[in-house]
Amino acid sequence: MVRKIIDLTMPLKTGSPVFPAYPIPIVHTWVNVKEHGFYANLLLLVEHTGTHVDSPAHFIADGKTIDELPLEKFICRGVVVDASMKGEKEEIKREDVENALKNLGVSVGPGWIVLFYTGYDELAGRPEWFNHPGLGEEASKYLVQLGVSAVGIDAPSIDQPPFPAHKTLLPNDIVVYENLTNLKMLLGVRGFKFIGLPLKIVKGSASPVRAIAIVEE
Ligand SMILES: [Zn+2]
Known part of the structure; x- marks a missing residue:
């Protein structure tokens, strides 16, 4: 059995594109080896920068924050729906x-995550990036009915305004991954392992993640 790990994460750097409501992220060298003897960067970014996972609190007053969710939400069996x-x-x-x-x-x-492949990750940073397809209310209700643990997309948001998917999924504690990439590589693969662990940000509305898929062939 061959085990392949696919990186589903966008690079995080100064100027990585973000939703218009948010400031552009900054990765700033705070100390460096030559002058200080050690190297470290200061990160200035919104929780929803790059590849990240939304907690219910992102849309729901008194909803669970990212630190309050069970880790089972972030380690799933996965499948990709082609929405390209x-x-x-x-x-x-x-x-x-x-x-x-x-x-x-x-x-x-x-225990499952349903991912949506749109191909819009390739347009990141361009105005057309925001014209991505969006998950509708009926589809979201269906996913709630199925009882999945998580949903994700390779676009800056799971939905378009007025955000029917956020408003349907998050109240049911279904977490939402956004800005994933490389989903094309998982088309047709049934039940790969998905891991996207958030930082334990106390009262966090979301967190950047390193999302991966493990495929066994
Ligand atoms: Zn978000």
């Missing part, structure tokens, strides 16, 4: 999810 044929800002519907799962022959539930 969707147009600009087009809704990803319940039937899209149902058909994709049927074609893959998987039934998902607790």
Whole structure:
């Protein structure tokens, strides 16, 4: 059995693109080996910078914060729904999810993450980046019904305003990964292992993660 690890994480650096509401991240050299004898950077960034996971508190007053969620939420079996044929800002519907799962022959539930491949990670930093397809309300309700642990997308947000997916998934403690990358490499792979552990930010609304998929062939 061959074990392959796929990095699903965007690079984090000064100027990494972020949602317009947020400041651009800064990775600033605080000390360096030549002058100080050791090297360290200062990070100035919003929790939702680069590849990250949203906690319920991001949209829900009194919702669970990132430090309050069980680690089981962040270690899942995964499957990718191909949404790359969707147009600009087009809704990803319940039937899209149902058909994709049927074609893959998987039934998902607790302990699973459903990821959406749009290809919009390739447009990061361009104005068109924000025209990504978004998960709709019916599809989100369906995922709640299935009882999945997490959902993710390779775009700056899981949905378009007025944010039906955030408002449906987060109240049900389904965590949301955004700005994933390399999902194309997982198309057709059933039940790979997904790991995306957040920092233990006390009262955090989200956290940057190093997201990976482990594929066994
Ligand atoms: Zn977020």
